[in-house]
Amino acid sequence: DAMVIQNPRYQVTQFGKPVTLSCSQTLNHNVMYWYQQKSSQAPKLLFHYYDKDFNNEADTPDNFQSRRPNTSFCFLDIRSPGLGDAAMYLCATSSPGTGTEQYFGPGTRLTVT
């Protein structure tokens, strides 16, 4: 089945220690998104790629970076995680165009100790 895969599902990192979360897709979608979702809150878009074109949200901290080496893979790098970065990180993909469905992965729950 075509899908969006996120690894790992659970990640524990130490305060200030860089961490990378990964996302892969078999849907061959042009657009990939990274969302941050804190407990009992709405998902918040961090950035998205349209093919290799990177689009950062204005309020995304510089601590968050992303890489998309090819159509299938996208990575979220947190350079120096703080306690406030503990959250569920969701990857999603879609075809281009307004109104097209976004397909979400299961998420990676990040804990910062």
Add this chain to the structure above:
Amino acid sequence: AQSVTQLDSQVPVFEEAPVELRCNYSSSVSVYLFWYVQYPNQGLQLLLKYLSGSTLVESINGFEAEFNKSQTSFHLRKPSVHISDTAEYFCAVAGGGGNKLTFGTGTQLKVEL
């Protein structure tokens, strides 16, 4: 700029009772509206969407939502809920070009026996 308001953070309901989850949006352009469902420790799944045409849209599992432009609403309803409907429900809007979603803060539906 767009925004979504979900007034009810939690909705408890007995099994087989009807339920309505409210969603209001604000946008200066034509919008596309979505309801996503999130089960515990999982990603979001599309429940239904309104893009154009009939203002009443239905999902395969008995949910429906009606787009009301004059009231800027997209309330979600189900005439008879099941225990398995217990989940978090997010209303979202896309519009103004591109496919970026703005989510509401979510409504936790808890179905009780």
